[in-house]
Amino acid sequence: MMRVLVADDEAPARGKLQRWLSEQADIEVVAESQDGLGAAEAIERLKPDVVFLDIQMPGLSGLEVAAQLEQETAPLIVFVTAFDEHAIKAFELNAIDYLLKPYDKDRLLKTLSRIRARPADGSTRAAVATARAQTQSHDRLLVPVGETLQLIDSATVEWLEASDNYVHVHTSTRSYLLRRTLHDLLEQLGDQQFARIHKSAAVNIAAVKAFTPLFKGDYEVQLRNGKVLRLSRRFKDQLFARMGR
């Protein structure tokens, strides 16, 4: 059984997709969302296999939702759009599934059979990566707050701490726990702003105050908030080169 989420801000558009998808024996529509944030929350909560994401939605666009997903664990994504020349060009280039409004049943069925035939390969990764490239996904981070999700400005993040498949996102005021790998998070945030300091931690370069050498080539990183972290020699050269030392 394929579990599907439909996200579109227009009720008639959701209805059309819902109706046609429900006719398929192997598909179950698990939820409908009418905006980007709702879609992101539903993906987090219900873990659907496939998401039909309309691009133009209130709050968070479909591309922005996709950009915030973890590449490894994201559902298969089918973008739906009326007219987005740039995005469509990118989808074509990266062989990403999309539907152009208005679409007929044949076109939808074709997309469905493509999805069924798809092994869990790199297509989801490509969809997330493309969405990240199309949006300013390194500026904003979607974090869980209680039962809901909230966007925070990534500049407010001071450092990131990984533990297993989770990352603690530390800002000056509080910490958030994300179920993502540090690697994936850093890929989204980009290496302009953040740098890894050892296997399971990364810092916002703007939050660094000083370095103190330890023995054996390791260093101590002192943050502006007083926090002291360890910089392993494996990441030292990269970081110093970036900071112009």
Place this chain on the structure above:
Amino acid sequence: MAVTHLDLAADRQAARSRLSRPDIALYFLWGMFWLLMLAVGVQDYLRNGGTRLWQPILWEGTSLAVATLWVILQRRVDRRYAVYLDRPWVWIGHHAKWMPLIVLTFVPTVFGIRHGVYALLGERYLHEPWSEVLFYESIKLILFYGLWMGLIFGFDTFAQAQEQRQRLLALQKSLAEAQLAHLKAQLRPHFFFNALNTISALMQVDVPRADRLLSRLADLLRATLQWGDKELMSLRDEMHMLELFAQIMQERFADRVTLSWNVDNAALGGAIPAMLLQPLLENAFKHGVERSRDAVRIEVEARRDGERLYIAIRNSGPLLGPERQDGVGLRNCRERLNVLYGDAAQMQLKQLPDAVEASVTLPWQEHRA
């Protein structure tokens, strides 16, 4: 358009850094002219029984060297006078003012060099008395200068006409592109394809509603094609188009938006730039409805205030980011008002306690079809 401007600037830069084709032709002609002068000089010398060939070569050579120096200097200054090319007398005047300086320096320099070379060879340069030389050579120089000024004028005029033609072509191209972009903006592909999708969804469940929406969309498309290239239309027609647009949007977002119209009948006969208000209403939907999760109220108001026409479109919700205040729709609206009315018309976007208001005020003018 910006790209085209850059292209033009780059072209001009390139033209300045290398010799243009007319310049090359000019220097070629200059070279040929002096070869001829040299040939005549040598011929004349030999016919008069001269035997030392270096003498006529020296005479012509010194004249050539000094004159060429002057031409090169002149070419640098010429560019400054290019703006006067369409007023030949002014152009000639600007060149003629250099003549006394040329006459005063040319003959002494040329004869000075000749005397110097003769002295180095241990000989004496014999020529007519100085008064005669000065008089005769000055007349020759003035004729010569006039001839070349005429030629340079011709060359530069031609070059300028060529450049203007190029610029005109580029301008026409960018204008055509701008018109296309304008048309595309009016047709609003995003809006149309979304509306088509709504129809495609509705016709599965509610054929009469889908049918109604389809004819609304056709009406709007027809009106867009009819009014799209007009400068002014009546507020009545503009409001009709707004209604069509709003009806379609309401079909799409029936669950999230309520609309109210507060239009004074006395204002309907007023003239307004065609389709000025649509981008404003579209913005109200886009930022009020498409970006908000809550139900949104949109209000359209129009009235005549004495000699002014006032129109306002409000949507509930907070003012969103700078992208709304500087969006393409709003910018186009401002530019059109500015072109048509100058300072007499205003367009404003402001935050009210619980809504965002876009308002337009323009001079009252009765619309004549």
